[in-house]
Amino acid sequence: MNIAPFAERLQQCHMGLIEAHLAKLSPEDLAFRFFYPATLDSLRERYLARLDPARDVLLGIMIDGEIGALAHLYVEQHKAEVGVTVLPEYRERGLGEQLFEASILEARALGCRQIAIETRPDNAPMIALARSHGFIVGYDYGNIAGRLELRPLEPAGMSLWTFHRLLDVGAGLWRSLFGCEPMDKR
Numbered sequence: 770m771n772i773a774p775f776a777e778r779l780q781q782c783h784m785g786l787i788e789a790h791l792a793k794l795s796p797e798d799l800a801f802r803f804f805y806p807a808t809l810d811s812l813r814e815r816y817l818a819r820l821d822p823a824r825d826v827l828l829g830i831m832i833d834g835e836i837g838a839l840a841h842l843y844v845e846q847h848k849a850e851v852g853v854t855v856l857p858e859y860r861e862r863g864l865g866e867q868l869f870e871a872s873i874l875e876a877r878a879l880g881c882r883q884i885a886i887e888t889r890p891d892n893a894p895m896i897a898l899a900r901s902h903g904f905i906v907g908y909d910y911g912n913i914a915g916r917l918e919l920r921p922l923e924p925a926g927m928s929l930w931t932f933h934r935l936l937d938v939g940a941g942l943w944r945s946l947f948g949c950e951p952m953d954k955r
């Protein structure tokens with residue numbers, strides 16, 4: 770199994786892979802992530818059609834040419850909210866954690882002062898993730914809301930973030946030469 774060592778900022782050419790990632794999630798996973806009984810058709814209309822990777826902050830960890838873990842960071846006025854999904858076959862091996870940390874780093878690098886999550890009370894892994902990262906977690910109209918105040922990035926964090934985004938530039942150059950689809954999926 771070939772797991773990318775860092776979360777990549779996804780681009781327009783990843784839209785097909787984003788849809789393929791969502792298509793592999795169960796109805797329960799989709800309900801955890803989108804808070805309604807989402808189907809792929811409804812997501813195409815209500816979510817994918819409105820996604821703009823040039824504007825929306827989408828991070829992915831690639832595994833064997835597919836997006837194994839996907840995060841969407843909704844950023845508004847120095848506040849971010851993050852939604853994360855990991856493909857079922859790759860769960861419970863720390864990918865959610867890795868992507869969650871990358872999302873927090875990204876939010877701090879973008880100047881956010883707070884990051885939030887919202888999930889259902891029966892979503893034990895997501896609540897564990899939030900708690901272990903110091904989020905204040907509590908009930909909010911029947912759901913669980915968590916928030917974490919963010920400090921500005923210190924120089925070491927900024928260097929790490931810059932390094933990751935430079936790797937994105939390299940990956941972008943590669944894609945402009947060879948396309949977005951991985952070699953084994955063409």
Ligand SMILES: CC(C)(COP(=O)(O)OP(=O)(O)OC[C@H]1O[C@@H](n2cnc3c(N)ncnc32)[C@H](O)[C@@H]1OP(=O)(O)O)[C@@H](O)C(=O)NCCC(=O)NCCS
Pocket residue numbers: 798799801802851852853854855856859860861862863864865866867886887888892893894895897898901
């Ligand atoms: C939530 C989700 C992203 C976690 O991904 P993952 O890769 O399995 O997570 P990790 O392996 O990094 O584990 C993260 C934490 O959850 C805990 N955990 C994992 N699976 C668990 C389970 N089935 N029950 C309880 N805790 C669990 C881990 O022990 C870990 O806790 P820690 O941070 O205290 O060490 C994944 O389960 C998922 O995609 N769920 C469906 C979509 C969803 O619910 N998204 C969140 C809504 S925003």
